[in-house]
């Protein structure tokens with residue numbers, strides 16, 4: 335089988351770095367830069383190309399099976415990659431009740447890109463990494479055995495994805511003091527931090543509530559690099575109530591950011607990151623002269639932004 339070559343997608347790499355003038359930062363002597371990963375590829379935007387590229391090579395043309403919720407950016411990106419590079423994709427979707435409803439726009443896009451959708455009960459979905467549950471899922475989706483498909487976990491975060499994200503840190507060497515990213519599974523932060531120079535540090539802004547993420551990120555780094563790597567920490571105060579939750583303050587912030595800078599921040603992740611960095615700067619968390627880079631990991635996608643599923 336011929337391995338699909340993600341380079342055929344002509345990703346725009348290194349992604350552009352853009353400094354913006356924002357008086358909420360300049361007032362504190364802090365420089366704000368945007369790492370425009372959202373411009374890497376129109377359909378594999380943000381961290382998606384970085385997380386999928388090594389996985390697609392490892393898949394070597396076999397079907398890729400992966401997991402996500404009803405509005406998963408990762409499912410859409412995987413489906414698009416399958417269409418563009420010509421390999422089969424299977425999406426295991428959380429929530430068997432969805433099987434009996436018309437597809438929402440995100441899942442309809444996945445299906446239009448050729449992804450075979452397989453809906454599972456939330457209780458099964460929670461146990462998807464357990465070997466017997468995974469084996470049953472592979473059988474049920476018609477993907478005969480573990481060697482016949484390449485399985486990518488939810489959010490795309492495995493050690494190959496984390497290794498792929500080290501390039502993000504490497505691209506930021508010497509151009510920033512702090513690099514910050516919104517975190518879902520934490521895979522992007524795990525790679526970013528490992529790619530930075532020792533004098534730099536990374537900040538992760540979790541968009542989910544729970545406090546479990548630091549341990550997950552350490553586990554991802556252990557599997558990708560053998561140990562915890564790079565200087566990073568999490569700022570846990572900016573999830574605004576949890577995944578896909580928002581507050582009037584966050585909405586106002588996002589609208590104001592678009593008005594000031596002409597960039598509409600993606601609401602589920604990027605807006606929370608920018609809100610967090612603005613608050614931290616106003617609190618004096620960064621000494622004057624600090625260059626802070628916000629990684630723009632995605633772009634707004636049409637469709638409901640406030641759905642509670644991932």
Ligand SMILES: Cc1ncc(COP(=O)(O)O)c(C=O)c1O
Nearest residue numbers: 517518519520521522603631632
């Ligand atoms: C736009 C966007 N930003 C950030 C993230 C978080 O990435 P990670 O799961 O690697 O923490 C995601 C996750 O899918 C995403 O879609």
